[in-house]
Amino acid sequence: MGLNALRTNYPTRQLGNSVDYQRTKRLAFHDHDIVIIDLNDPTLSWVDREELKRIASKKFGQKPRPLECRRASR
Structure with missing residues (x-):
């Protein structure tokens, strides 16, 4: 080969x-x-970005909190 x-x-x-x-x-x-779609795409408006986040959260579940936030909440 x-x-x-x-x-x-x-x-x-x-x-x-x-x-x-x-x-x-x-x-x-x-x-x-x-x-x-890249959510950080500068051509997306704030409204479009939030709508895509809402759809993704509904489809795939909420994103986990960052590790720093999880440690602080203990």
């Missing part, structure tokens, strides 16, 4: 190319109905 047999960078599978994350997100949405 030589270097040419390695497979990387969905969907191009070419060695040495950088990954275009925006294109990958776009293809995931168009092809598989998967949405990948």
Whole structure:
């Protein structure tokens, strides 16, 4: 198995190319109905960010409190 047999960078599978994350997100949405959103994206409004957090919390449960807060509450 030589270097040419390695497979990387969905969907191009070419060695040495950088990954275009925006294109990958776009293809995931168009092809598989998967949405990948960074909550720290500066293009999101505060309202959009809070709505996404609400949806994620409903779907996946609340995020655990940071370790520092858990230690202080004992």
